[in-house]
Each structure stands twice: as C-alpha cells, then as structure tokens.
Amino acid sequence: MRKLTELDMTQVTSPIKGAVGQAEKHESAHKHVTGEAIYVDDQISAANQLHAAVGKSQIAHGKIKSMDLTAVYAAEGVVAVATASDVPGQLDIGPVYPGDKLLVDDTIEFYGQPLFAVAALSHQQALQAAQLALVEYEPLPAILDITDALKQQSFVRPPHIMKRNNATEAIANAPHNITGRIVIGGQEHFYLEGQVANAIPTEDDGMLILTSSQHPSEVQKLVAEILGIPFNLVTVDMRRMGGGFGGKETQAAPWACLAALLAKITQQPVKLRLNRGDDMIMTGKRHPFDNNYHIGFDHQGRILGAEITINGDCGYSPDLSDAIVDRAMFHADNAYYLDQVKIIGNRCKTHKVSNTAFRGFGGPQGMITIEAAIDDIARYLGKDPLSIRKMNFYDGYCKTRTSSTEGFHKTSLTEGANYIKPAEGFHIKQPAEGSRHTTPYYQVVEQNVIPELVNQLEQSADYQQRRKQIVAFNQQNEVLKKGLSLTPVKFGISFTVQHLNQAGALVHVYTDGSIHLNHGGTEMGQGLLTKVAQIVAEEFQVDIDTICVSATRTDKVPNTSPTAASSSTDLNGKAAQNAAQIIKKRLIEFVAQHFTIEPTEVVFINNHVRFGENTLNFAELVQLAYRNRVSLSATGYYRTPKIHYDRNKAAGRPFFYFASGAAVSEVLIDTLTGEYKVLRVDILHDVGKSLNPAIDIGQIEGGFIQGMGWLTTEELVWNSQGQLMTTGPATYKIPAISDSPLDFRVKLFESTNQEATIYHSKAVGEPPFMLAISVWSAIRDAISSLSGYTISPQLHTPATPERVLQAVELIQTASKAGR
Incomplete structure (x- = not known):
C-alpha cells in the first residue's frame, strides 16, 4: 500500500489499454495473419x-x-x-x-x-x-422450386399472417396501385x-x-x-x-x-x-424467396395499403425456417410505416437440402421486397426514389441535450406526442395516437434515428448533386449508364424465440492479478471475444492484456444460446459484466472493511484501486483479498428484458431495440454486356455507443461486401434432378477484392442506445449486410435510365451480368414500344 501522493498521477488517471470505446485490435489478429491460429482440424491428432x-x-x-x-x-x-x-x-x-x-x-x-x-x-x-x-x-x-411447392401446398410449417386494418380495401381505394414480384436467390455461406x-x-x-x-x-x-x-x-x-x-x-x-x-x-x-x-x-443455404407485393399509394407516393406475400424455400425440413420466414415478415416494412397492411409468410417444402440461418436470418429477403416496391412507386410517379423513401419513413426523433441527464432528450418530429416515464437516464416520447410509429406486428419504434441519419448521409454523400450529374451523364452516354441509390436499414435486435435471449459467463481472478474469462458466445472472426474482454477490462479498470478468454466449453458455461441474431455481445457482454461486478463488489466491501473506510471511497482506476489517500495496484489488492479469504470467482447471467410476442395474435415486442443504417451506392453498367462496377459507396451506420470502433467498422465493411455478393454474383444452380451444380469457387463466385467499391467510405452515426444494453451500444453483426440492397437498387436505377426513369425494371437476384443484360433488353424493347 502506498500513499496516493507518491504515485505519478498521470499514470493513475490515464486510460487503461483496451478500454471500452478504444479501437483495440482483434485478439487473434496476429494469429490469423501468421497462420498460428488453431482450428479444429489443426488440433494434434491422437495416435x-x-x-x-x-x-x-x-x-x-x-x-x-x-x-x-x-x-x-x-x-x-x-x-x-x-x-x-x-x-x-x-x-x-x-x-x-x-x-x-x-x-x-x-x-x-x-x-x-x-x-x-x-x-x-x-x-x-x-x-x-x-x-x-x-x-x-x-x-x-420431387418438388424443386417454390412455384411447385405452392401449387401442391407443400409446407414444412403452416403459413403465418400478420395484418393491421384492411389492406385490401385501402389498396382498392388508393389513387394508384402497383403489383410486383421479386425472385431472390439463395446464398452459400x-x-x-x-x-x-x-x-x-x-x-x-x-x-x-x-x-x-x-x-x-x-x-x-x-x-x-x-x-x-x-x-x-x-x-x-x-x-x-x-x-x-x-x-x-x-x-x-x-x-x-x-x-x-x-x-x-x-x-x-x-x-x-x-x-x-x-x-x-x-449443408443448407440462405433461403431463396419468391415474393409478391400489391401496394396502394397516393399522388405524392405515400403508401396507403400493402399486401405482401413472402414465400421461402425451406428445403426438405423445418430446421430454423419457421423463425427465418417470421423474421422476413418482421422486416417486410424495413424503415417504412405501413398502416393498412397484410403480410403472409409461406414456408415451402422442396426436395433440396434444408436451408438454414444466414447473416440477417430472413430479414434481407423481406427488406428487399419493400425496397423494390418503393423504387417501383418512384418510377410510376416520375420521382426520385429517395423522396418516396423519406415520405414513408416511420416518424423519427431528433436529439437534444438535457441538463438533467447524460442521455438525450428525444423529441418527436411529429407534433402531439406524449411523454412516458423516463428510464435509464433518457427521456423518451411516447408516440401520440395516430402518429406513424407502430410496426405491422404492433411494436412501437421508440428510437427511430433513420430520418436524421438519412438526412446526414444525404448531405455528406452529396446525393442531390451527384443525382443531377448522373442524369446528365446518362443523357450523354449511349452504352455506359450510371445508377445511384440510397437505401435504409431498420433491423430488430433479439432472438425471436424468447428463451434464447439469455447468456452466462464465468470470471476467475487469479492471485497475480490476471483474469480468466469464459462465456457462451463463440468466436468466428467477428471479434466477440475481444469486445467481451474489453468489457471485463473496463469493469476492473485493468489492461486488456491481463485478460485471457478461453474456448467456449459446455462444462464451464452451460445451456448457452447460439452465437447468432447479432445478440452475442449484448448477451455475453452483459453476463460477463455481471460476473465482474459481483467480484468487484466483494473487493470493494473487503477494502472498506479492511481499511475502515466507506465503500463509496473505493475507486478502481488504471490497474489500481484507490481508497482514501491510499492506493494498491490491482494484483496487490487481489493477493490481499485472497489472504483474507475473499472469493475471486463468479458466474454472471443476463436475460434480455421487455421482449414478448404472441404468435397467435401476430403482435408484441419481439425486439429489444432496432439497429439502423443507410448506404448510398453508385454503379456503372455496360448496356452491351450487362457487366457493372460499384464506383462508390457511402455508409453511415448506427452502432450506438461503439465498444470498439475498429471492429465495428470492420463488421460493417465485411457485412456490406457479403451482402453485395448475395445480390450480384453468388448464384446457386441446380439441375432438373435436384443436384447442386455450383460446388466450389470455380462455379460459385463470391466477391473478390476487385469487386469492392473503388471509393468506400464508412462512418459511425453518433448515437447512444436508449435501452440498457452493454454501455448503451448496439449490435453490428447482421444489420450492415442489408445496406448492400443499395447496390442492387442502384443497378436498377441505371437500367431505368434507359427509359428516362419511367419504367422500373424487373431484376431478380442475384443480379448477374446475364440478368442485367436481360433487364436492359426488356427496357429497351418496352421503351421502343412506347410503354
């Protein structure tokens, strides 16, 4: 023990290495690059x-x-x-x-x-x-496609319906209506x-x-x-x-x-x-879908009624398809308020390998459907698709600082909203009756940052000026055409199966001050172990180098949920925090009793504990506590609050909160070959209060590129006998570095999660995947320019050069016919 005045105050008060919010490198980054990382097949074999x-x-x-x-x-x-x-x-x-x-x-x-x-x-x-x-x-x-499955009513699980009000009547009474279909290909992991x-x-x-x-x-x-x-x-x-x-x-x-x-x-x-x-x-793939929509809207483009049918190809067995098609239905609204709405979800059984979870878990297939409809409305009315998107957004909230809290005061952009009781340091305005905040499954969108986020991105990406330049470019060039699109993402965070929203963790503090951490999440390269280690480092105020995260094992932390649904940091981070806080509380109580001071005087800071005018480094404190028989091991637990969903009523709150983002993509297509290039991408994404900006930005970039592959190059092909013909990289094209945008700009939206997530962060694993819809939409925009933006081309996914060329030829034929 030393007097505080004997310490270098700069050292004591400087940030710890790997604190929450720092851009700490991935815990295995060096091993990944050098080949030292040990995978299952690298384990030493027995004799x-x-x-x-x-x-x-x-x-x-x-x-x-x-x-x-x-x-x-x-x-x-x-x-x-x-x-x-x-x-x-x-x-x-x-x-x-x-x-x-x-x-x-x-x-x-x-x-x-x-x-x-x-x-x-x-x-x-x-x-x-x-x-x-x-x-x-x-x-x-054998049933080999969705069309035959629907004809034969072949399902792995019964259909499900979400509805509010009378969509059929609303569409019939609307000044305008459109119908559309989009066939969405699967994807190999x-x-x-x-x-x-x-x-x-x-x-x-x-x-x-x-x-x-x-x-x-x-x-x-x-x-x-x-x-x-x-x-x-x-x-x-x-x-x-x-x-x-x-x-x-x-x-x-x-x-x-x-x-x-x-x-x-x-x-x-x-x-x-x-x-x-x-x-x-x-092994199963991302589910292919064959979706239909019927949309009624007014002269300005505001959606008045929507009927959407979601048909997922589940393969031969249920696997996770019930929840995946549910998720597609949950996200069929994306960022748009649908007042009069009916969404039908069919789980089609075909004689193919059972399709399974894939990043986004059905959300992308639902989301792209409404984005296709928005583009169609814009072409029908002769307007910029961005204006139609903004008109149909859920009502948003703007941020204003308050003097009474460290959070934000959320003020509705719609007049007439009423307050509810503040919680967790935030003031939240409850939407007034008649405001546009309620999803088709009756969850209130409480923190909709999309209007503000999109406005920021529109300005920073110089969308309006580039739109004018692209229109001029297309008028001057007969063969090469450019397209531009800004699309948003609103993605619900939580497992839709309620009991999976729980996690456990185990923390040991050893007598030399080193810490052993174990939890139920699995590391697949996404940086989960790094983030959870940062959380424990933050709680104890020790350098992250003192923390070792061991392999996920069922004999250490039992009954774990899958690492999925973008919830792993939320769940396991909270569980690890809980375990660390249990030990920390014991240490604080010990110091207070041992040195006869108030617990409030005990402060953990930069690898030390300060109490009164004295200090111990963390290892010294741990040794002293051990000698005085203080337990230095704890299990932690967390379960997500507030969530519930009544499937029979198709109503509830399946998601703890929503993660949001938006992307502007600019593409160039060759109308003679159907080839294209992504020229520039601007992304603004909301991760709340980032735990690790470097890892979060990496997840955004990787998710976007993988989403681009799903929508452009990754084509699964079966023959007439149901045999998969694309069985390796020679026949199945994942994105290469040459497919990346020539100009790729990613920024984090400055925001703080209102909900009591781990340090008010937001999930980042899946939501960025769907930002790539902007690339597909931009390709459609380029093709539409051939008709003077009066025809919305049908472009099923993946939008391979062959499909792009086919769409180009159809547009050219239709334009010549005067349609």
Missing part, C-alpha cells in the same frame, strides 16, 4: 485417430430399395461403418421441430442426403470407401473453414467434441441424444471458427453427431471434415 466420410444419396426424392455396403466394409483402411440402424438413441436431430434425420432410414428427401458414415485410418481412405456403396433407389416425384468435428471417447461412455459450431450447447444435446446418454457426459469445446455466418448454427451438429456415433462404435477418436464440394452439397 489412434480415425477419419470419417459420408455416403450420399444420388436422387432428390425416393425410397431405398437396397443398400449393399459390402465393398465399403472391405475397403482399405476401413474400421467401421454406421447406418441409421446403428444409432443407439434418437435418430432425429431437428433443432426445433422434427424432420432432420441424422441418416436416412427409409425415404430420401434431397440429393446428397447422408445414407451412412464410414471411419477409416485416413481421410482419403474414408472418402474412397464411401464411393463404393451399391444403392438401389425407387425414385419419387462459403466460410473459409468447412464443417468439421472431432469426437474423442472419454470415461464412463462420455464424449469430448471439438467442433466448429456456433451453438456448442445444441451440439452437446444432440450428441447425447443420438448416443442415448445424459448431457453431462458430453463436453463440447469450441475455440474459434474460420467463419460461420449462420451456417454453423444448426448445421454443424450432424457432423459432430456422426463423428460421435463412429467414435462410440470404435472407441477411438473420429474426425469428420467435409471437403468443400460435399460441404456445399450437404
């Missing part, structure tokens, strides 16, 4: 390590008449083969609803469905053996690290699973169920993924389960790693 491969069906739908595996058993290096009959426990591994069989026991539902698994001495031997099966099929008719798991038998018939999964607790549950053992005998370990994007939320589980089944049979470790082609064939 008796086996490798597995999967035998796949060669038809999309049918029965197995016979399956002769004699040659598989006899193949070089083969140790064991497993079929459905070898599963000792539960065969169905559906994450929510039944329908996902680990291995086919009777009926084949998609081309490439796993029939059996084989374990051999090497990966190559397992692959070669899996090709030797002799399978005789009885083919059945294309994570750099493919699906992989290693199952290692342990004592008492237990199993240790090393897996590349976004949901270790679900893997634990399903492995236990297929083996017929208690959950506590299965431990799942997940240090890092080489990308996930939703593709490893539910669909990492089958490979862990198959590895565990073979490990159970052989009593040897079994690793199952899918090659890229098999991975693309046997």
Whole structure:
C-alpha cells in the first residue's frame, strides 16, 4: 500500500489499454495473419485417430430399395461403418421441430442426403470407401422450386399472417396501385473453414467434441441424444471458427453427431471434415424467396395499403425456417410505416437440402421486397426514389441535450406526442395516437434515428448533386449508364424465440492479478471475444492484456444460446459484466472493511484501486483479498428484458431495440454486356455507443461486401434432378477484392442506445449486410435510365451480368414500344 501522493498521477488517471470505446485490435489478429491460429482440424491428432466420410444419396426424392455396403466394409483402411440402424438413441436431430434425420432410414428427401458414415485410418481412405456403396433407389416425384411447392401446398410449417386494418380495401381505394414480384436467390455461406468435428471417447461412455459450431450447447444435446446418454457426459469445446455466418448454427451438429456415433462404435477418436464440394452439397443455404407485393399509394407516393406475400424455400425440413420466414415478415416494412397492411409468410417444402440461418436470418429477403416496391412507386410517379423513401419513413426523433441527464432528450418530429416515464437516464416520447410509429406486428419504434441519419448521409454523400450529374451523364452516354441509390436499414435486435435471449459467463481472478474469462458466445472472426474482454477490462479498470478468454466449453458455461441474431455481445457482454461486478463488489466491501473506510471511497482506476489517500495496484489488492479469504470467482447471467410476442395474435415486442443504417451506392453498367462496377459507396451506420470502433467498422465493411455478393454474383444452380451444380469457387463466385467499391467510405452515426444494453451500444453483426440492397437498387436505377426513369425494371437476384443484360433488353424493347 502506498500513499496516493507518491504515485505519478498521470499514470493513475490515464486510460487503461483496451478500454471500452478504444479501437483495440482483434485478439487473434496476429494469429490469423501468421497462420498460428488453431482450428479444429489443426488440433494434434491422437495416435489412434480415425477419419470419417459420408455416403450420399444420388436422387432428390425416393425410397431405398437396397443398400449393399459390402465393398465399403472391405475397403482399405476401413474400421467401421454406421447406418441409421446403428444409432443407439434418437435418430432425429431437428433443432426445433422434427424432420432432420441424422441418416436416412427409409425415404430420401434431397440429393446428397447422408445414407451412412464410414471411419477409416485416413481421410482419403474414408472418402474412397464411401464411393463404393451399391444403392438401389425407387425414385419419387420431387418438388424443386417454390412455384411447385405452392401449387401442391407443400409446407414444412403452416403459413403465418400478420395484418393491421384492411389492406385490401385501402389498396382498392388508393389513387394508384402497383403489383410486383421479386425472385431472390439463395446464398452459400462459403466460410473459409468447412464443417468439421472431432469426437474423442472419454470415461464412463462420455464424449469430448471439438467442433466448429456456433451453438456448442445444441451440439452437446444432440450428441447425447443420438448416443442415448445424459448431457453431462458430453463436453463440447469450441475455440474459434474460420467463419460461420449462420451456417454453423444448426448445421454443424450432424457432423459432430456422426463423428460421435463412429467414435462410440470404435472407441477411438473420429474426425469428420467435409471437403468443400460435399460441404456445399450437404449443408443448407440462405433461403431463396419468391415474393409478391400489391401496394396502394397516393399522388405524392405515400403508401396507403400493402399486401405482401413472402414465400421461402425451406428445403426438405423445418430446421430454423419457421423463425427465418417470421423474421422476413418482421422486416417486410424495413424503415417504412405501413398502416393498412397484410403480410403472409409461406414456408415451402422442396426436395433440396434444408436451408438454414444466414447473416440477417430472413430479414434481407423481406427488406428487399419493400425496397423494390418503393423504387417501383418512384418510377410510376416520375420521382426520385429517395423522396418516396423519406415520405414513408416511420416518424423519427431528433436529439437534444438535457441538463438533467447524460442521455438525450428525444423529441418527436411529429407534433402531439406524449411523454412516458423516463428510464435509464433518457427521456423518451411516447408516440401520440395516430402518429406513424407502430410496426405491422404492433411494436412501437421508440428510437427511430433513420430520418436524421438519412438526412446526414444525404448531405455528406452529396446525393442531390451527384443525382443531377448522373442524369446528365446518362443523357450523354449511349452504352455506359450510371445508377445511384440510397437505401435504409431498420433491423430488430433479439432472438425471436424468447428463451434464447439469455447468456452466462464465468470470471476467475487469479492471485497475480490476471483474469480468466469464459462465456457462451463463440468466436468466428467477428471479434466477440475481444469486445467481451474489453468489457471485463473496463469493469476492473485493468489492461486488456491481463485478460485471457478461453474456448467456449459446455462444462464451464452451460445451456448457452447460439452465437447468432447479432445478440452475442449484448448477451455475453452483459453476463460477463455481471460476473465482474459481483467480484468487484466483494473487493470493494473487503477494502472498506479492511481499511475502515466507506465503500463509496473505493475507486478502481488504471490497474489500481484507490481508497482514501491510499492506493494498491490491482494484483496487490487481489493477493490481499485472497489472504483474507475473499472469493475471486463468479458466474454472471443476463436475460434480455421487455421482449414478448404472441404468435397467435401476430403482435408484441419481439425486439429489444432496432439497429439502423443507410448506404448510398453508385454503379456503372455496360448496356452491351450487362457487366457493372460499384464506383462508390457511402455508409453511415448506427452502432450506438461503439465498444470498439475498429471492429465495428470492420463488421460493417465485411457485412456490406457479403451482402453485395448475395445480390450480384453468388448464384446457386441446380439441375432438373435436384443436384447442386455450383460446388466450389470455380462455379460459385463470391466477391473478390476487385469487386469492392473503388471509393468506400464508412462512418459511425453518433448515437447512444436508449435501452440498457452493454454501455448503451448496439449490435453490428447482421444489420450492415442489408445496406448492400443499395447496390442492387442502384443497378436498377441505371437500367431505368434507359427509359428516362419511367419504367422500373424487373431484376431478380442475384443480379448477374446475364440478368442485367436481360433487364436492359426488356427496357429497351418496352421503351421502343412506347410503354
């Protein structure tokens, strides 16, 4: 202990390294670049390590008449083969609803469905053996697209409807109305690290699973169920993924389960790693959608009524499709107030691989539909689409400082609003009756920053001047045409399944002052571990270098939710904060009692604790507390407040808050070839009070580019037999660095989340993905210029050069015909 006057005051009061709000680098950035980062397939193999491969069906739908595996058993290096009959426990591994069989026991539902698994001495031997099966099929008719599924009323779950007032009547009485259709392609996750798991038998018939999964607790549950053992005998370990994007939320589980089944049979470790082609064939994608809209509007372009039908291609089983199509319905309004509205969501069953979670979780497919309609209204009325967007925004709030709080006073831009009780240091104005704040599912949009954010972006991106320049350019150039679009994003943050909105964490403080942190979130490159470590560093006021975050493990923090829904920092950060505050409270109480001072005099600051006129560095305090038998370990817990949703009434508050942003994209297209280039992108995005600006901006940039790929280049192609033909980078084009905007400008919107999130930040993982809709809209704008902006082109996604050229030719034909 030292007197405070003996310390260098500058040192004591300077910020800690890695404090919340600092642009701290990713905790594994150096390892990623140098190749030192250890993934599942990099783990040291055991001396008796086996490798597995999967035998796949060669038809999309049918029965197995016979399956002769004699040659598989006899193949070089083969140790064991497993079929459905070898599963000792539960065969169905559906994450929510039944329908996902680990291995086919009777009926084949998609081309490439796993029939059996084989374990051999090497990966190559397992692959070669899996090709030797002799399978005789009885083919059945296959449904391969949404149109046929709707005709046959083939659904994995019943349709769902959201509605308010009478949309049909409103459209009929509106001065103008339009109808439209948009076909939205799927998307392959294309994570750099493919699906992989290693199952290692342990004592008492237990199993240790090393897996590349976004949901270790679900893997634990399903492995236990297929083996017929208690959950506590299965431990799942997940240090890092080489990308996930939703593709490893539910669909990492089958490979862990198959590895565990073979490990159970052989009593040897079994690793199952899918090659890229098999991975693309046997795992689900972003759901393709085929959506329709009927919109009534007035002479100015204000929407008076909207009927929107959302049709998602779910593949053969429910997986997460119920929630994904719900999310598409929740976001069919995007940033626009729809007073008279009806939204129908169909979950179509086709005989394809079961589609699954992907960044945005259905939100992008709903959002792009209303954005297409907005563009159509603008062309119909001969107006700039931005003016139609701004007219239809939910009413917003402007920020004004108050003297009584550190927050903001939120004043409605609409007159006549009434106050509600302030909470968490903010004053919030409750919308008055008749104001434009309520979503189609009856959630009030309480902090709508979009009008202000869009106005800022419109000015900073010089939208109006560039619009004039582009119109002039298009008039002067016959072949090359430019397009410009500004589109917003309003994305709800929370799992729509209520019980998933919870998290746990474990914090140990060791006697040298170092800190061990564990929580239920998984690191897939997005920087979650870095942010949560910053939160713990902030709470203890210690440098982030003193904190070690260990692998996510089900025996440390149990019953965790998936790392998904953009909620992982919100949930796990709050849980870690809770654990740190429990320990910190113990330390404060100890110091107050030990040195006979008031608890309020104890202050943690820059790796020290200050009390009265004295100070200890953090390690000294911890050692002293330990010697006085103070517990230095705690578990933390958090659950999201306020959320609820009655699905029968299609009403409630499914989201804790909304994250917002907007993007301006400028493109250049070649009308002779359909080729295009993104010239410039300006993004202004709201992340609340940023925990780490560097990571947040990186997420915005990466999400936008991935969204661009979804809408422009990434095309999945199946043949008439239901076989996927795009099975690798030679046939499936993800964005390259050359596809990035030539001029890419990203800024964070200055805002503070009114809700009591972790340090009033906002989620950033998924919302930026949908900013890329501005690129697709800008391409449509360029094509529309061929008609003098009087025709809104039909441009299904992905907007490949072939589709762009087709749209160009249709517009040119229509223009010549005088339409």
